[in-house]
Amino acid sequence: MKKIGFNILLICFNCFPFVFFSMYLDYKNGSMLGYLLMIIGISVIAFYAKASNNTFALIIGNIGSLIVSYYFIGKMGDNEHWGGYFKPLTPSQLLILVSILNLIPQFITVIAANKLKNKVGWKQINISGYSIYSLLCAIIGFTFSMLFQSMAYWGNETMLWYWVGAVLSYLFSLISITFILFFNIKETPNFISVLLLFISVLFIFATIFWTTFIIIAWQSGF
Structure with a gap:
């Protein structure tokens, strides 16, 4: 029961619209901090998902996060400044690009977690x-x-x-x-x-x- 609860939480956390909030923080404050927090957060999720044999939750969460981010970006459609801030890309195009690039730290983290798990075992970690x-x-x-x-x-x-x-x-x-x-x-x-x-x-x-x-x-x- 505890494992099922943690798995559900993992999916819920991974469905958080990391990309949208990173883009929004960039738009409002001109700050890259949101992207850094996104990389840290998603890397932590990816590490725990792999180490706990729950990569399926990671995949579902990534899809959910993309959908939720797309929804919020759509809600910003009436803001002309938002639409032109990320030129030459549109906000939706940047969403797709960042979402794809965001798979890189996840992939690296999953490989690192897998090697660490095989070397010392999850119980030792x-x-x-x-x-x-x-x-x-x-x-x-x-x-x-x-x-x-x-x-x-x-x-x-x-x-x-x-x-x-x-x-x-x-x-x-x-x-x-x-x-x-x-x-x-x-x-x-x-x-x-x-x-x-x-x-x-x-x-x-x-x-x-x-x-x-x-x-x-x-x-x-x-």
Whole structure:
């Protein structure tokens, strides 16, 4: 039952529209940070999928992520600046290109995981699923913390999406903390898992601090 639950979570996390949010962060802030977070997040997913013999979930998740990203890109179709920002490519063409290129780090990670698994065995590596999912939630929460200000312009009810983004920042941080608590209760600590949890805590702290700072600054009229 635990394995089935982790497999479902793996698919859900992999269906996150990594490419769209990377493109959107690039468009709004001129930052490559979104692409870096995408590579880290999808590489973590690919490593765990291969090491846990669940590459099927990785394939389904990639397809789902592409579909969800395409949906959100379609919702941006009325924004002329968005349509011309990625010239000479259209946003849809860049989506396809980045999605294909995103297979490269996954492929490398899968090969590395397979070699490591054959060499020392997964039990010797012993990376907890709780630490993997805690890190993924922390990354997603951090992504929303970087975007929720600009999400205010997604629709006519501007502040609705602003608060949705802010709530999701806190929510994913809270879920990440929950996975950390489950790890402390149910798992035996090891170096790699603890390292992943430490990175998660850094993302959580940055997310909560930045989101709270922006909300307070906005409420104060700055």
